Amino acid sequence: MPSAAERTRTLVQSTCSAVLLVPGLEGAHPWQSVPEARTVGPEGDLFLEFLADAPVVRAATHAQDDELTAVLEITDVAPVSVPHRIRGRARVSGWLTSVPGMTRPGRMMLRLETAEAYVDDLWGAGGVEPEELKDAAADPLAVHETELLQHLHAAHGDQLRTLSTLLGERAGEQRDVVPLALDRFGLRVRCTGAECFDARFDFPEPVRDVTELRRAMHTLFEAAR
Structure with missing residues (x-):
């Protein structure tokens, strides 16, 4: 299974919704605290892009070095319609500073120096140290997961039910099998009906890309048939 650090980094680099919480800015409009882009730097710090006039940017610009604390909260919601759609949450806390000149005009890049992180998802809950986050890699299927799950749900419902x-x-007597999550290790589905439960189908070996995923899915459906 992926480690807590890998799962956290995958969520940070995904398209999941995220909001940056800064003490004293509780009155700001929620959309002003949502980064337009986010990446993880080589040292494990988070780089978050905001509009240059966003309240979080003003706070970071006027703060002294390492004076402003902040928390990035991430919520992972399943991209298909399924009961209990929230798949997980992650928090990355640390110190916020501005990094001028790192992004396009009208925007400002903020650096969140990671102090600690925490993830609570379908795999379980666990803390993550900054060094672990730095060394972890995002899942290679993360950038394709939404599209792949929606395709499976829309075009391969009969094959999913055979699982x-x-x-x-x-x-x-479950009435449906819905694809819930996909990563390099396997497919997780949610079975609904008289009771609702999740089932996990591991691939024979981890996949590295979509081509290997197609072969793994073909093997899985053949086994079910």
Whole structure:
């Protein structure tokens, strides 16, 4: 399974919704605290792009070095319609500073020096140290996951339902099998019906790209058939 650091970094670099919380800025409009882009630097720090006149930018610009604390909160929502759609949450806290000249005109880049991180998702909950976040890699399928899950849900519903044959008696009389999450290690689905539960189908070996994923999915569906 992916480590807590890998899962946190995947969420940071994904398109999940995120908001930057800064003490004293509780009165700002929520949309003004949403970064337009976010990346992880080579040292594990987060780089967050905002409009140049955003309240968080003004606060970071006027603060002294390492004086302003902040928390980036990330919420991961399943890209397909499924009961209980929130798949996980992550928090990265640290010290906020501005980095002039790193982005396009009208924008400002803020640097969040990571102090600690925490993730609570479908795998479980765990803390992440800055060094772990620096060394972790995002899942290679993360940039394609939304599109892939939506495609599976829309075009391969019959094949997904056949996966229930691999669950034995646990399958019961569930009425649907919905793709919930996809990573290099396997596919997670949510079975709904008399009861709602998740099932995980691991690939024979981790996949590195979409080409290898297609082969792994073909093998999985063949096994179910």
